[in-house]
Amino acid sequence: MVTVDEAMRRAIALAARGLGSTSPNPVVGCVLLDAGGEIAGEGFHAYAGGPHAEVVALAQAGARARGGTAVVTLEPCNHTGRTGPCARALLEAGVARVVIAVDDPTPAAAGGAGTLRAAGVLVETGVLRAEAERGNVAWLTAVRRGRPYVTWKYAATLDGRSAAADRTSKWITAEPARADVHRLRGTVDAIVAGVGTVLADDPQLTVRDPADGSLAGRQPLRVIVDSSGRTPAAARVHDDAAATWIATAAAVGAGPDGRVDLTAVLTELYARGVRAVLLEGGPTLAGGFLAAGLVDRVVGYVAPKLLGAGRTALLDAGVTTIAEAIELEFTDITRIGPDLRFTATLRDKGV
Numbered sequence: 001m002v003t004v005d006e007a008m009r010r011a012i013a014l015a016a017r018g019l020g021s022t023s024p025n026p027v028v029g030c031v032l033l034d035a036g037g038e039i040a041g042e043g044f045h046a047y048a049g050g051p052h053a054e055v056v057a058l059a060q061a062g063a064r065a066r067g068g069t070a071v072v073t074l075e076p077c078n079h080t081g082r083t084g085p086c087a088r089a090l091l092e093a094g095v096a097r098v099v100i101a102v103d104d105p106t107p108a109a110a111g112g113a114g115t116l117r118a119a120g121v122l123v124e125t126g127v128l129r130a131e132a133e134r135g136n137v138a139w140l141t142a143v144r145r146g147r148p149y150v151t152w153k154y155a156a157t158l159d160g161r162s163a164a165a166d167r168t169s170k171w172i173t174a175e176p177a178r179a180d181v182h183r184l185r186g187t188v189d190a191i192v193a194g195v196g197t198v199l200a201d202d203p204q205l206t207v208r209d210p211a212d213g214s215l216a217g218r219q220p221l222r223v224i225v226d227s228s229g230r231t232p233a234a235a236r237v238h239d240d241a242a243a244t245w246i247a248t249a250a251a252v253g254a255g256p257d258g259r260v261d262l263t264a265v266l267t268e269l270y271a272r273g274v275r276a277v278l279l280e281g282g283p284t285l286a287g288g289f290l291a292a293g294l295v296d297r298v299v300g301y302v303a304p305k306l307l308g309a310g311r312t313a314l315l316d317a318g319v320t321t322i323a324e325a326i327e328l329e330f331t332d333i334t335r336i337g338p339d340l341r342f343t344a345t346l347r348d349k350g351v
Helices: 004-018 053-065 086-092 112-118 129-135 137-145 175-185 195-201 262-271 283-291
Strands: 029-033 039-044 069-074 097-102 122-125 149-157 190-194 221-225 244-247 276-281 297-303 328-336 339-346
Touching (some): 004 029, 004 039, 004 053, 004 069, 004 129, 029 053, 039 053, 053 086, 069 129, 097 112, 097 129, 129 137, 137 276, 175 297, 175 328, 190 195, 190 283, 195 221, 195 276, 195 283, 221 262
Parallel strands (some): 069 097, 097 122, 149 276, 149 297, 190 221, 221 244
Antiparallel strands (some): 029 039, 297 339, 328 339
């Protein structure tokens, strides 16, 4: 017999399989237990417009769903969009109990728990809520704030340098860390870089297979923040590997400094269905996002090297004194080959 907590953890793991392919929808996982408490079906939302997690799990369970328990990471939807309401599908399958981790914060889709209760289904909410929220943090943050969830990714030496004095930077980190970056890219909807990085490094900004360098899976939108439109026509970000948006001040609007309004960039991306953004370069753009309070998470790859000179990973984040330092809270520190990867969230100084 499978416990509800065990089933929810499985559902959270299933939901993670949809990272990078479901926007503007959330990632959702569902495990169906039959009346005897054994797993009868499971599923996850794989792509926007595709069947929802509950529908996939119900199809696997068949008649075993009747009298059983649906364990789902997000409140079953209560509306008809590109697919029908999952609350209704659960009712029609004869599910007796629904266990939910997180309530749906969107007015259009919320209300599934109420519909199920009104029909006599036993509904329990808040089971492993914190774990489920962590797994769906980008979408939840985005819909609550009306802008994409932003992760700043950088690679640096132990003394914080992203390039040597002669501007060489290939490679700061070893192959395992670079492969991990491609995995990270595959979980987001857009990769953002500044025109300075394009001019200096001519990156492709795609998700690639570490084994052979070939393109791998769905490609995020490439966004180049380029105030005055300096991105060369021959730059690799203009190839056909992925879609690209050059965000200029003329098109998006300018901030007080005359550069692209970064808040406006995120607003436009949200309108395009982007819910998770990976901010990759360079140090000036990262400083601008941090100074504007637009970074939600930091993923840093730190190499066991010292340079003592050269370009730093971050410039001008709006900090002029130690009391203004942007404080982080580590959520993970992992060794990746010879390098370290740390993940941290920005600490709310108002708490």
